[in-house]
Amino acid sequence: MAETNSVVLVSNDNFQFVVRKSAATVSPAIKSMLDRRSNFAEARENKIVFQNMNAVILEKVCEYFYYNEKYRDAKDVPDMDIPPELALELLMVADFLHT
Amino acid sequence: MMMNRARGKIRPPRRGLATDPVDFEEYWDVLAQSLREIHAKNASRLSFEELYRNAYKLVLKKHGEKLYANVKQLVVEHLRVVAIRDVRPLVPSAVVTGGASFGTGSIEKRIGGSSFLDRLKAVWEDHQLCMGMMKDVLMYMDRVFCADHKIPSIYVTCMGLFRDHILRNPQYNIGKALNTVILDQIKMERDGDIIDHATIRSCVYMLEALYETEDEIESEKVYLTSFEGEFLRASAEFYAAEANRLLRQCDAATYLRKADKRLHEEYSRSHDTLSTLTEPKIRAVVEKQLIANNIKEVMEMDGSGLRFMLDNDRFNDLKLVYRLITRVDPEKTDLKTMLCARLVELGKEINRSVVSPVAAAETSEVAKSTSSDDKAASSATATAIRWVDSVIALKDKYERIWSSSLESDKGIQAAMTRAFTEFINLFQRSPEYMSLFIDENLKKGLKGKSENEVDAVLDKAITLFRYITDKDVFERYYKKHLSRRLLMGRSISHDAEKQMIGKLKMEVGFAFTSKLEGMFKDMNISEEMTAEFKKALQQRDADGDESASKVKRIELSVNVLTSTFWPMASMGAEGGHSCAYPAEVEALRQNFTSYYLGRHSGRKLNWQANMGTADLRATFKGVKKELNVSTYAMVILLCFNDVPPGESLSFQDLQTITSIPPTELIRNLQSLAVSKTRILLKKPMSKDVRPTDVFSFNDGFTSKFTRIKVGMVAANRAENEKERKDTNEKVDETRGHQIEAAVVRIMKQRKILSHAELVSEVIGQLKMRFNPDIIMIKKRVESLMEREYVERVEGERQTYKYLA
Numbered sequence: 001m002a003e004t005n006s007v008v009l010v011s012n013d014n015f016q017f018v019v020r021k022s023a024a025t026v027s028p029a030i031k032s033m034l035d036r037r038s039n040f041a042e043a044r045e046n047k048i049v050f051q052n053m054n055a056v057i058l059e060k061v062c063e064y065f066y067y068n069e070k071y072r073d074a075k076d077v078p079d080m081d082i083p084p085e086l087a088l089e090l091l092m093v094a095d096f097l098h099t
Numbered sequence: 100m101m102m103n104r105a106r107g108k109i110r111p112p113r114r115g116l117a118t119d120p121v122d123f124e125e126y127w128d129v130l131a132q133s134l135r136e137i138h139a140k141n142a143s144r145l146s147f148e149e150l151y152r153n154a155y156k157l158v159l160k161k162h163g164e165k166l167y168a169n170v171k172q173l174v175v176e177h178l179r180v181v182a183i184r185d186v187r188p189l190v191p192s193a194v195v196t197g198g199a200s201f202g203t204g205s206i207e208k209r210i211g212g213s214s215f216l217d218r219l220k221a222v223w224e225d226h227q228l229c230m231g232m233m234k235d236v237l238m239y240m241d242r243v244f245c246a247d248h249k250i251p252s253i254y255v256t257c258m259g260l261f262r263d264h265i266l267r268n269p270q271y272n273i274g275k276a277l278n279t280v281i282l283d284q285i286k287m288e289r290d291g292d293i294i295d296h297a298t299i300r301s302c303v304y305m306l307e308a309l310y311e312t313e314d315e316i317e318s319e320k321v322y323l324t325s326f327e328g329e330f331l332r333a334s335a336e337f338y339a340a341e342a343n344r345l346l347r348q349c350d351a352a353t354y355l356r357k358a359d360k361r362l363h364e365e366y367s368r369s370h371d372t373l374s375t376l377t378e379p380k381i382r383a384v385v386e387k388q389l390i391a392n393n394i395k396e397v398m399e400m401d402g403s404g405l406r407f408m409l410d411n412d413r414f415n416d417l418k419l420v421y422r423l424i425t426r427v428d429p430e431k432t433d434l435k436t437m438l439c440a441r442l443v444e445l446g447k448e449i450n451r452s453v454v455s456p457v458a459a460a461e462t463s464e465v466a467k468s469t470s471s472d473d474k475a476a477s478s479a480t481a482t483a484i485r486w487v488d489s490v491i492a493l494k495d496k497y498e499r500i501w502s503s504s505l506e507s508d509k510g511i512q513a514a515m516t517r518a519f520t521e522f523i524n525l526f527q528r529s530p531e532y533m534s535l536f537i538d539e540n541l542k543k544g545l546k547g548k549s550e551n552e553v554d555a556v557l558d559k560a561i562t563l564f565r566y567i568t569d570k571d572v573f574e575r576y577y578k579k580h581l582s583r584r585l586l587m588g589r590s591i592s593h594d595a596e597k598q599m600i601g602k603l604k605m606e607v608g609f610a611f612t613s614k615l616e617g618m619f620k621d622m623n624i625s626e627e628m629t630a631e632f633k634k635a636l637q638q639r640d641a642d643g644d645e646s647a648s649k650v651k652r653i654e655l656s657v658n659v660l661t662s663t664f665w666p667m668a669s670m671g672a673e674g675g676h677s678c679a680y681p682a683e684v685e686a687l688r689q690n691f692t693s694y695y696l697g698r699h700s701g702r703k704l705n706w707q708a709n710m711g712t713a714d715l716r717a718t719f720k721g722v723k724k725e726l727n728v729s730t731y732a733m734v735i736l737l738c739f740n741d742v743p744p745g746e747s748l749s750f751q752d753l754q755t756i757t758s759i760p761p762t763e764l765i766r767n768l769q770s771l772a773v774s775k776t777r778i779l780l781k782k783p784m785s786k787d788v789r790p791t792d793v794f795s796f797n798d799g800f801t802s803k804f805t806r807i808k809v810g811m812v813a814a815n816r817a818e819n820e821k822e823r824k825d826t827n828e829k830v831d832e833t834r835g836h837q838i839e840a841a842v843v844r845i846m847k848q849r850k851i852l853s854h855a856e857l858v859s860e861v862i863g864q865l866k867m868r869f870n871p872d873i874i875m876i877k878k879r880v881e882s883l884m885e886r887e888y889v890e891r892v893e894g895e896r897q898t899y900k901y902l903a
Contacts, residue, residue, distance in 0.1 A: 028238065029238060029239075032235035040232075051149070051152055052152060096155055098242060
């Protein structure tokens with residue numbers, strides 16, 4: 001697959017999120033998954049299936065990616081809205097993705 | 100909450116969330132299978148996410164340690180296979196078997212070596228790539244398990260495994276083979292072969308990427324610990340041998356060029372073949388072996404060493420010498436000493452070449468009469484000029500070398516100055532010669548030269564002047580020569596004279612030149628005075644003074660000289676050389692004397708007949724000629740006015756009539772009767788003038804010019820032995836006064852001072868003018884004590900006290 005600026009993230013319930021690569025590679029895990037040198041299936045297909053995330057969580061993750069990219073160098077950043085019921089699961093995912 | 104600052108601290112609660120027990124074996128099998136696939140380069144079939152998730156789960160379930168160990172095991176197994184299957188067959192046999200058969204052809208060696216390196220490089224790159232992938236997959240383990248337990252990450256560990264199982268493989272000696280092969284290849288390149296830089300470079304990269312321990316300490320790169328030392332040793336050996344060979348085979352220039360080339364080679368080698376880390380070290384090795392150990396020998400090489408380069412203006416070679424030496428010795432001691440030694444040698448040669456003919460001339464001088472004395476003296480003048488010219492040429496040459504080859508090095512310049520000072524001052528007559536040189540240039544040399552050229556010549560003279568320590572001696576000579584120039588109207592350009600004095604003033608200060616300037620002032624005042632005197636005479640004429648009308652025929656131009664400014668003694672004016680002037684002249688003289696004394700009371704006027712000139716009108720067989728002669732010659736010629744044609748006067752007669760001192764008389768008669776302009780005839784005809792000779796007016800004298808200048812023989816000349824002795828005595832006397840003055844100045848200020856301090860202060864004050872002799876200072880101090888200017892402090896023998 002040709003180099004593109006975006007990557008497809010797929011949740012375990014098969015929702016697809018098209019995310020800009022520059023935002024998604026905030027996560028070192030995703031970054032190395034897409035590393036063309038090691039040429040894993042994900043890098044080839046430009047698509048990552050996350051078996052441990054459902055759509056709700058993955059959406060929040062994508063939201064964070066953009067949030068992070070937007071405020072990367074800014075000061076006085078507004079807090080991101082995190083629903084309490086998702087907090088724990090998000091924490092785990094954050095650990096998983098190392099973000 | 101998920102923002103960056105929280106990174107790495109938040110952990111999911113381990114308990115309760117994922118309760119299902121994880122079967123390690125099951126997960127590991129999957130992982131191991133995949134890792135093997137990675138090794139086999141089949142990664143594209145694998146899902147990173149799956150592997151990552153598996154590792155993640157294992158770590159999460161506290162299987163991190165086991166996972167770590169298993170991965171290690173897996174890598175080790177793989178590397179073993181690689182070592183046996185891939186690398187071993189290509190290890191050059193000679194290395195493995197202990198290097199017995201090293202005589203294999205270079206082509207074979209090169210091919211064998213480079214295929215070994217190629218393979219090793221490929222293996223290494225494989226390993227790096229796989230480890231990179233594994234590291235990515237096992238990132239979670241590295242991040243959580245390794246960080247928590249403070250053990251090196253899997254990547255680092257696996258690099259260590261590569262080191263231990265491939266390079267340091269106990270069975271196959273791969274590391275040693277690698278070293279040997281690389282060294283071999285480098286040696287081949289040094290010998291002129293062509294090798295594959297890129298491969299060696301990547302193998303070196305490999306060595307650089309590996310560390311002795313898992314802590315990855317910079318100074319413990321495998322490259323540094325196991326390769327570099329050997330490389331440097333081998334290089335030192337190689338270059339020591341090479342230096343020996345070159346010393347035996349090449350001349351200095353070739354040696355230097357080769358050494359320089361080697362340095363460049365090693366520099367580029369360390370950049371594109373080995374590691375930049377080695378660059379300073381290998382440079383040091385080459386510098387030591389090729390330059391530091393041998394440069395002296397090279398510079399001393401007969402027929403091509405430093406001396407040859409200097410003598411033959413080998414600017415490029417010299418530049419090379421300089422650059423190479425600067426590498427090993429920022430002080431450049433050897434270069435300096437050798438350069439200066441050569442410089443002094445050349446200087447002494449110049450001194451010698453000048454001294455020997457003069458010495459010869461001086462011995463002949465004793466035997467012959469005065470005429471050859473004068474000739475010797477004028478040839479000595481030429482010698483003086485030759486000397487200065489040679490010195491200036493030498494200086495120009497070395498300046499050129501210095502600026503073009505020695506990068507205008509300050510230290511060397513200082514050393515060169517010292518060398519010049521040394522040999523110039525070794526030569527006793529240098530101040531005299533220098534002054535003669537300037538004299539000559541101001542007299543005739545500057546004709547037709549532009550102002551800039553004049554300036555250049557004078558500047559050169561000044562630079563040499565700077566080297567002279569006995570500046571007072573120079574001053575004495577300069578004064579003498581200057582006075583001659585001024586009085587005889589020999590100086591071409593007053594501007595040039597003024598310039599020269601200005602330069603001297605810049606160099607040594609006002610005190611030095613005040614007298615010289617005084618001389619100029621005297622000249623100007625005299626001119627005005629002459630004009631005024633003339634006016635006064637005319638005035639008197641107009642008043643109808645009968646006695647003055649007789650005087651009118653003669654014009655007088657007088658230079659009144661302040662005796663302290665002018666070097667009277669060396670002008671031979673001491674003791675008031677005078678003569679019996681003919682009546683007309685005598686009247687005029689008295690006129691002026693009374694005129695002058697009338698204007699300035701309390702002054703004494705001494706007439707120096709030996710310095711003046713006179714214009715005469717004479718008739719030779721009806722042809723009118725104008726003669727320009729010295730005052731004495733005028734007096735002599737006027738004697739013949741009273742002699743009927745055909746009659747003659749003897750030497751004795753002339754002496755009685757004129758009462759000119761015999762030496763002067765001889766000199767003047769010589770110029771009148773022996774030189775080209777023979778206004779007098781002498782009997783017998785010979786070159787010398789003897790007291791028994793008889794002179795008569797030469798009526799048959801002819802010349803194509805109307806105006807004839809009868810040259811005084813050797814008006815400006817180098818001194819003979821006696822004169823020089825006189826000068827030296829005079830100089831010593833003056834120095835004595837100056838030392839006394841300095842002592843008094845210092846003591847007046849300091850009141851009490853120890854002997855050593857006093858001496859050093861005196862030297863400090865006077866070194867601009869000359870180098871005071873310590874014994875002389877002591878004598879002067881003693882004399883001052885006698886005259887009660889200073890006294891010894893009681894009880895302290897070496898301390899003086901000033902007496903107001």
